[in-house]
Every structure is written in C-alpha cells, then in structure tokens.
Amino acid sequence: MSIDNPAITQEFAVASFERSPSGMIAVDEEGRIVAVNREVERLLGYDRRELIGRAVETLVPDRHVKAHPGLRQAFSLNPEARPMGAGRELFAKHRDGHDVPVEIGLSPVVVNGKSYVLSTIVDITERRQFENRLRQTQKLEAIGNLASGIAHEFNNILHGILGYAELIKEAVLDQPEVSADLDVIIDSAARGRDLVTRILLFARKGDPNRKKTRLEPVLREAAQLLRATLPHKIDIRSHIDPATPDVVADNTEIHQVVMNLANNAAHSMGETGGLIDIQAGPILVDEKMAAAYPALRTGMYSCLSVIDTGCGIAPDILERIFEPFFTTKAVGEGTGLGLSMIQQIAKGLGGTVEVHSRVGxxxxxxVYLPVASGVDNHAESAEPTDARRHILYVDDEERLAQLGRRLLEGAGYDVVAHTSSLQALTDxxxxxxxxxxVITDNNMPHMTGLDLIDEIMKIRPDVPVMMVSGIGETVDAATLKSRGVRQVLAKPYSFSDLRAAVSRLIAG
Ligand SMILES: Nc1ncnc2c1ncn2[C@@H]1O[C@H](COP(=O)(O)OP(=O)(O)OP(=O)(O)O)[C@@H](O)[C@H]1O
Ligand SMILES: [Mg+2]
Incomplete structure (x- = not known):
C-alpha cells in the first residue's frame, strides 16, 4: 500500500509510534527525550510529561549512567540501525527504581534537518523469568543425577553392611550383648536405606516401591516426628478414621506429602503457633464432585487432609502455589518445590490435591488417593520348609553374590553363586x-539380568525367576512380568524379605 497524501502518511506515522507494542523513545543529539509512546509509560511507570525534556539517562540503571553519554556519542559517530549492547543483558530503570529487563534497538532518524535516535524497547521480563526457571530446573536435574548416582552406589554398600550384620547375628544368637550391638548396626543401615530411597524419590529416579499401603501407621509416624521437631506452640492432632481404605503407594511418598504439608502449615503460623490437624478418612466421589474436579472419577477415595490455623493464603498467591519454585519464603529459606512435589506424587498415584484457604x-x-483394589500385596512372611532346594544366584559383585549364597544356605538351601551372567547361563x-x-541382579556387564532371564526362559520357561534390583534401575513392573520375572526384591533387602520371597516362589 502506498499513500500519496502526506497528511495521511503523517497520521499513520504518529499512530504507529503511539500504538506500537514496543516502547518507543526519541532522543535528540544532546541526549534529551523528545517523545515517548504509551508503552514506555506502562513499562517504566512514568507519565510522558515527566520524561519529555529530561536526559535519557533518567531511564538508565544507575550503574550504567556514567558510561551512557559515551555510548550515545559512539552511536552518533556511526549512526546505523542496530540492536543495543548485542549479547549483553540490558535493563531500563523503572520510575520506582527497579530494573526492567529489556531489548533495545537503535535507529537514526532525521526530522526537519535535525538528527534523533529512535530507541525501540521490548519488555522481556517474562522471557527472563522463563529462562531463570529453566536454568534452575536444569541445575536441579544435574543435582538429581548426581544424587541418584551416589545413592545407587551407597545403596550397594548398605546392602553389604545390612546383609553381613544379619549373617553375624545368626552366628551369635547365644550372645545377647553382641546381638544387641548388631541390632544397632542393622537399624542404622536400615535408616540409611530409607534416606537413600528418599533422595532417589526427590531426584525422581527411583522406582517408588508402591504396594498396598495403610495410611494410618505412616500418618502416626509422621505426626510423632512433627511433634518432636516443631515448636511447642504448635499443637499437632491427628484424626484418622479406622475405616480409611488402603491405597497403592510407597510409604515414603505418603510420608513426604504429610511432612511437606505440615511444615508449610507450621511456617504459616510464625511465632504465634496454632493447631495442625492431620486427618484421613474414606470419601465417596459422586458424579457431581467428579464433574467439579476433573482429576477425580466417581468411586471410593482415601482423603488425607492437613488443616492449619495459620495466616491463610491470599487469592493471587493461591493461584501460583503449585508452580515449581514458587515461594513466598525469604531467599535460602524455601525452594518452592514442596507443593509441586506433592502434586506430582498425588498425580502419580492417580489422585489429586485440593486447597481451601482464607486469609486470617x-x-x-x-489429598485424594484412589483406594487399592482387592489384591493384597502386604508383605507376607513365610518360613522356608523346603530345604535342599537348589538356587542359582547371580550378582556381578563378588561380595553380594557371596552374601546371597550365605543367607540362603543359612536357610537350608543349596546355592550356586556366580559373578558372571555368562557363566551362570552356561551352568x-x-x-x-x-x-x-534363579535369582539375578540386573545391572551386570556383558549380559544384563533381563537378557540372562530371556535365555533361561528359552531353556526352561517354567523355572521361577526373581530379580534383585538396585534402586534407580528403571525397568517397569509390566516389562519384568512379561519377561518372566515373578518377583522383584529391592536392594538392600533384609534376610527375612529374601527368605520369605524365596520360600514363596519355590512353593509355587
Ligand atoms: N499452609 C499454608 N499456609 C499458608 N501459605 C502456604 C501454605 N502452604 C503453602 N503456602 C504458600 O505456598 C508457597 C509454596 O509452598 P511450597 O511448599 O511449594 O514451597 P515453600 O514452602 O515456599 O518452599 P519449600 O517447600 O521448598 O520449603 C509457600 O511459599 C507459601 O506462600
Ligand atoms: Mg513447603
């Protein structure tokens, strides 16, 4: 389109300057602002009348004010349209003094024989926020990878400690003092194992060990821990309906949910203290409720609630609390990950989280969690009755292979242990x-446990197979089952876990 009428062209020029979605500032040769558009007013908080005639340095962050006239001069010596400060982060100074991240383009213009510089200013606050968040996510991911790598190694070490301590315990049954000392070792190693599991859950690398779980003991334990750690001004009560149905979850997940919610609740009370009520009970989600909460279906749920008498949450904050890294805590006090983690756990379990709050x-x-269906996966304990049965035990770590052999031999089985999966296959x-x-580790050189199982299944599809897995190994249960694995035992397992599983498998 070309417009021949100069008056109209002029009007378009004025309109496009004024209405441009970018901020526009025209500056004369002396560095004085001669025109700004409404986006500049919005972005930097000024009325244009406050800016016209002032030095453009008014809009430059204090730390760059001194260098700015020099930069203007350099531009006037070489007046070509170009982005300002290419590759550097630029900021404009808001009327209230804070920095606004911007991108700035500079173009020379001549009007009525006089030279001006026209700056185009684009607000990149959101992009910067996004980039920061991404950086933080990446950092967290790196920490997660590191943590899960260490946790994996550490878990094998704990497995050795736990297993050998249990072996010694069998040997010193007639010495109660030694036996009691060993219990302390076993207990500490078991605590270490829980910690590792928690680290892996946080790094989201561990396959959570989900099974049919009763909420009550986990909630009671959490309440006890909270009572021991929170200030006395905070009263902790729990109301757990004995009819609360079991859910399918990892204990650690439930524990994390409650502890995070309760810690938030405690924080919301500040110095004054108050009441935290931990509740659980059955709840029937009807059609109306399912329609109101898209994450829920009609049916039975267990509902786990944490209720506090704290400060409440203002509506504008409430909208954002589940965002990762959103926090109102001071720098260094909170990561803003608590609620996003809780939401992720609830989703992973097929449930959802709802919040109700009023300031003051x-x-x-x-937290709504679907109830577990009929099958009972509670760990059963069974005693081995069938001595002199033969077991092939494969683990590439010599210590652990020997540990498995000795634990099972102690229970009366005949065990052949191999540290090479290839040799085990030949055998x-x-x-x-x-x-x-057959009991095998998975993560082994030359031939993984799963590949070994494939070969064994070709030879004898009826032989029961158990896999001993390190945490953080991500083979899902369905795959394992389809390949013939009947049971997975997570390292470090206890003596009784191992015996119970073996006895069950051998009994068919
Ligand atoms: N019970 C509560 N009462 C008042 N405000 C809450 C409550 N729970 C959460 N919030 C608000 O939600 C924000 C986000 O909570 P979230 O647990 O995700 O992170 P955080 O507690 O700030 O940090 P972190 O959990 O890493 O310590 C909190 O900073 C707080 O503003
Ligand atoms: Mg929190």
Missing amino acids: HGTRFD FRTRPNRFDL
Whole structure:
C-alpha cells in the first residue's frame, strides 16, 4: 500500500509510534527525550510529561549512567540501525527504581534537518523469568543425577553392611550383648536405606516401591516426628478414621506429602503457633464432585487432609502455589518445590490435591488417593520348609553374590553363586533341571539380568525367576512380568524379605 497524501502518511506515522507494542523513545543529539509512546509509560511507570525534556539517562540503571553519554556519542559517530549492547543483558530503570529487563534497538532518524535516535524497547521480563526457571530446573536435574548416582552406589554398600550384620547375628544368637550391638548396626543401615530411597524419590529416579499401603501407621509416624521437631506452640492432632481404605503407594511418598504439608502449615503460623490437624478418612466421589474436579472419577477415595490455623493464603498467591519454585519464603529459606512435589506424587498415584484457604482463617489441603483394589500385596512372611532346594544366584559383585549364597544356605538351601551372567547361563544350560529358582541382579556387564532371564526362559520357561534390583534401575513392573520375572526384591533387602520371597516362589 502506498499513500500519496502526506497528511495521511503523517497520521499513520504518529499512530504507529503511539500504538506500537514496543516502547518507543526519541532522543535528540544532546541526549534529551523528545517523545515517548504509551508503552514506555506502562513499562517504566512514568507519565510522558515527566520524561519529555529530561536526559535519557533518567531511564538508565544507575550503574550504567556514567558510561551512557559515551555510548550515545559512539552511536552518533556511526549512526546505523542496530540492536543495543548485542549479547549483553540490558535493563531500563523503572520510575520506582527497579530494573526492567529489556531489548533495545537503535535507529537514526532525521526530522526537519535535525538528527534523533529512535530507541525501540521490548519488555522481556517474562522471557527472563522463563529462562531463570529453566536454568534452575536444569541445575536441579544435574543435582538429581548426581544424587541418584551416589545413592545407587551407597545403596550397594548398605546392602553389604545390612546383609553381613544379619549373617553375624545368626552366628551369635547365644550372645545377647553382641546381638544387641548388631541390632544397632542393622537399624542404622536400615535408616540409611530409607534416606537413600528418599533422595532417589526427590531426584525422581527411583522406582517408588508402591504396594498396598495403610495410611494410618505412616500418618502416626509422621505426626510423632512433627511433634518432636516443631515448636511447642504448635499443637499437632491427628484424626484418622479406622475405616480409611488402603491405597497403592510407597510409604515414603505418603510420608513426604504429610511432612511437606505440615511444615508449610507450621511456617504459616510464625511465632504465634496454632493447631495442625492431620486427618484421613474414606470419601465417596459422586458424579457431581467428579464433574467439579476433573482429576477425580466417581468411586471410593482415601482423603488425607492437613488443616492449619495459620495466616491463610491470599487469592493471587493461591493461584501460583503449585508452580515449581514458587515461594513466598525469604531467599535460602524455601525452594518452592514442596507443593509441586506433592502434586506430582498425588498425580502419580492417580489422585489429586485440593486447597481451601482464607486469609486470617487458615488453610486446608486435601489429598485424594484412589483406594487399592482387592489384591493384597502386604508383605507376607513365610518360613522356608523346603530345604535342599537348589538356587542359582547371580550378582556381578563378588561380595553380594557371596552374601546371597550365605543367607540362603543359612536357610537350608543349596546355592550356586556366580559373578558372571555368562557363566551362570552356561551352568544353567549344562544342568537345566538342577535349579528350582534363579535369582539375578540386573545391572551386570556383558549380559544384563533381563537378557540372562530371556535365555533361561528359552531353556526352561517354567523355572521361577526373581530379580534383585538396585534402586534407580528403571525397568517397569509390566516389562519384568512379561519377561518372566515373578518377583522383584529391592536392594538392600533384609534376610527375612529374601527368605520369605524365596520360600514363596519355590512353593509355587
Ligand atoms: N499452609 C499454608 N499456609 C499458608 N501459605 C502456604 C501454605 N502452604 C503453602 N503456602 C504458600 O505456598 C508457597 C509454596 O509452598 P511450597 O511448599 O511449594 O514451597 P515453600 O514452602 O515456599 O518452599 P519449600 O517447600 O521448598 O520449603 C509457600 O511459599 C507459601 O506462600
Ligand atoms: Mg513447603
């Protein structure tokens, strides 16, 4: 389109200057502002009448004011349209003094024989926020990878400690003092194991060990821990309906949910203290409720609630509390990850989190978890009755292979241990009917446990197979099952876990 009428062209020029979505500032040769548009008013908080005639340095952050006239001069010596400060982060100074991240383009213009510089200013606050968040996520991911790597190694070490301590305990049953000392070692190692699991859950690398779980003991334990750690001015009560249905979850996940919610609640009370009520009970989600909460379906749920008498949450904050890294805590005091983690856990379990809050009246978080269906996966304990059955035990770590052998021999089984999966396969091939059970680690050089199982299944599809997995190994349960694995035992397992599982598998 070309417009021949100069008056109209002029009007378009004025309109496009004024209405441009970018901020526009025209500056004369002396560095004085001669025109700004409304986006500049919005972005930097000025009325244009406050800016016209002032030095453009008014809009430059204090730390750059001194150098700015020099930069203007350099531009006037070489007046070509270009982005300002290419590759550097630029900021404009808001009327109230804070920095606004911007991108600035500079173009020379001549009007009525006089030279001006026209700056185009684009607000990049949101982009910067996004980039910061991304950087933080990446940092967190790196920490997560590191933590899960260490946790994985550490877990094998704990496995050794726990297992050998249990072995010694069997040998000193007649010395109660030594036995009691060993209990302390076993207890500490077991605590270390829980810690590792928690680290892995946080790094989201561990396959949470989900099974049918009763909420009550986990909630009671959490309440006890809170009572021991929170200030006395905070009263902690729990109301757990004995009819609360079991859910499918990892204990650690439930524990994390409650502890995070309760810590938030405690924080919201500040010095004054107050009441935290931990509740659990069954709840039937009807059609109306399912329609109101898209994450829920009609049916039975267990609802876990943490209710506080704290300061409450203002509506504009309430909108954002589940965002990762959103926090109102001081720098260094909170990561803003608590609630996003809780939401992720609830989602992972097929449930959801709801929040109700009023400023000055406290807050209530409800975590809905679908109830576990009929099958009972509670760990069963069974005693081995079938001595002299033969087991092939494979773990590439010599210590752990020997540990497995000794634990099972102690329970009356005949065990052949291999540290090479290839050798184990050869052994199995030469006498396939010898073994009543194969137990194997997965992560091994040359041939993984899963590949070994594939080969064994080709030879004898009926032989029961158990996999001992390090945490953080991500083979999902369905894959394992389809490949013939009947049972997975997570390292470090306890003596009784191992015996119970073996006895169950051998009994068929
Ligand atoms: N019970 C509560 N009462 C009042 N405000 C809350 C409550 N729970 C959460 N909030 C608000 O939600 C924000 C986000 O909570 P979230 O648990 O995700 O992170 P955080 O507690 O700030 O940090 P972190 O959990 O890492 O210590 C909190 O900073 C707070 O403003
Ligand atoms: Mg928190």
